[in-house]
Amino acid sequence: MSKKILVVAGDGIGPEIVAEAMKVLQALQADGSIDVSIEDALIGGAAYDAAGDPLPAETLEAAKASDAVLLGAVGGPKWEPLHISKRPEKGLLGLRAGLGLFANLRPAILYPQLADASTLKPEVVAGLDIMIVRELTGGIYFGQPRGIETLPSGERKGVNTLVYTESEVDRICRVAFDIAMKRGKKVCSVDKANVLECTEMWREVAVKAVADYPEIELSHMYVDNAAMQLVRAPKQFDVMVTTNMFGDILSDCAAMLTGSIGMLPSASLNADGQGMYEPIHGSAPDIAGRGVANPLATILSVAMMLRYSLDAPAAAERIEKAVSQVLDQGLRTADIMSEGMRQVGTAEMGDAVVAALT
Numbered sequence: 001m002s003k004k005i006l007v008v009a010g011d012g013i014g015p016e017i018v019a020e021a022m023k024v025l026q027a028l029q030a031d032g033s034i035d036v037s038i039e040d041a042l043i044g045g046a047a048y049d050a051a052g053d054p055l056p057a058e059t060l061e062a063a064k065a066s067d068a069v070l071l072g073a074v075g076g077p078k079w080e081p082l083h084i085s086k087r088p089e090k091g092l093l094g095l096r097a098g099l100g101l102f103a104n105l106r107p108a109i110l111y112p113q114l115a116d117a118s119t120l121k122p123e124v125v126a127g128l129d130i131m132i133v134r135e136l137t138g139g140i141y142f143g144q145p146r147g148i149e150t151l152p153s154g155e156r157k158g159v160n161t162l163v164y165t166e167s168e169v170d171r172i173c174r175v176a177f178d179i180a181m182k183r184g185k186k187v188c189s190v191d192k193a194n195v196l197e198c199t200e201m202w203r204e205v206a207v208k209a210v211a212d213y214p215e216i217e218l219s220h221m222y223v224d225n226a227a228m229q230l231v232r233a234p235k236q237f238d239v240m241v242t243t244n245m246f247g248d249i250l251s252d253c254a255a256m257l258t259g260s261i262g263m264l265p266s267a268s269l270n271a272d273g274q275g276m277y278e279p280i281h282g283s284a285p286d287i288a289g290r291g292v293a294n295p296l297a298t299i300l301s302v303a304m305m306l307r308y309s310l311d312a313p314a315a316a317e318r319i320e321k322a323v324s325q326v327l328d329q330g331l332r333t334a335d336i337m338s339e340g341m342r343q344v345g346t347a348e349m350g351d352a353v354v355a356a357l358t
């Protein structure tokens with residue numbers, strides 16, 4: 001049965017990288033590997049400019065009616081003064097919350113061809129394969145109260161609130177445990193339980209939940225140490241589970257171990273298996289419009305979409321193999337360029353993946 005995909009390209013490099021991911025989807029559609037219908041919608045600054053709203057009601061409705069959403073990136077300096085991404089019911093946060101996408105999977109895998117591009121020594125990253133499971137619809141991103149108020153003295157006070165309920169922690173930990181059962185059966189829960197009560201509770205809930213998973217080895221780490229350990233000895237990690245904000249930061253950090261943030265895809269899932277798929281990076285305003293952005297994180301996000309929402313694991317594997325093949329051919333966008341390789345732009349990289357697929 002045909003599956004519905006909603007494509008929201010967004011801002012900055014969003015449309016450039018999504019165009020390449022679309023070529024991949026269309027190639028798989030053309031050879032009969034998948035049966036999808038594709039619709040577009042606006043989000044972020046592009047939606048604000050066109051409709052005065054960073055998350056138009058039609059976009060949210062279309063997303064709810066689709067099997068999966070493919071997102072490029074949102075935001076940029078033009079819109080930052082308008083605070084459009086700070087309202088939890090608006091923009092990207094509104095889309096994540098509106099679809100109930102509480103489980104954000106961010107795999108950090110080193111393609112062996114990119115060992116030179118990693119910021120760490122080849123022997124420290126060889127074979128790196130970490131799954132970061134980030135809670136995505138709670139925590140300090142959504143906690144109330146929030147905002148900036150002016151005190152009677154005239155001084156301003158800025159407030160954000162870290163909140164988790166036990167059930168929110170329990171469900172994300174179980175996602176991490178289920179994933180770990182299919183991998184190395186090791187989960188490291190990252191918190192700041194020495195300082196923040198909310199994450200002290202997080203740790204207690206994780207310990208309680210793991211009782212249902214006798215084969216899982218659960219460890220705990222404070223987030224400051226986890227950041228250090230990620231760049232010291234990343235291969236000690238199999239699955240990491242953590243809060244919304246810690247996961248945001250640690251996944252950008254893990255990205256560099258793989259060579260570039262342009263390599264990291266993600267899947268954001270709700271309780272019904274519906275998902276949104278996006279690279280973990282942003283709209284990269286510094287390189288937008290130049291045709292140099294790396295489209296591979298977005299293309300690999302399509303592979304995650306095929307695996308998690310479209311029940312097409314064989315097609316997902318073909319994409320991952322095609323990416324590996326173009327890296328074998330020595331093709332590199334600027335962010336992963338190294339000596340002796342051939343530098344290509346966004347479109348040339350997308351075309352090469354399609355050629356390797358077919």
Ligand SMILES: NC(=O)c1ccc[n+]([C@@H]2O[C@H](COP(=O)([O-])OP(=O)(O)OC[C@H]3O[C@@H](n4cnc5c(N)ncnc54)[C@H](O)[C@@H]3O)[C@@H](O)[C@H]2O)c1
Pocket residue numbers: 013017072073074075076077085092261262278279280281282283284285286287292293294295297335
């Ligand atoms: N999911 C999202 O849509 C998302 C994620 C992060 C940031 N943002 C937004 O993006 C805007 C820019 O944020 P930022 O600069 O902090 O983060 P960013 O991820 O956009 O860029 C950080 C750096 O990485 C580089 N980079 C990112 N993606 C790349 C790619 N595919 N290929 C090559 N280089 C790449 C950029 O050129 C930049 O130097 C902000 O408005 C921010 O809010 C959106």
Ligand SMILES: CC(C)[C@H](C(=O)O)[C@@H](O)C(=O)O
Pocket residue numbers: 075085092093248280281282
């Ligand atoms: C743009 C922003 C809301 C977003 C986040 O913090 O979740 C981004 O950094 C990400 O990692 O997807």
Ligand SMILES: [Mg+2]
Pocket residue numbers: 248249252280
């Ligand atoms: Mg981020």
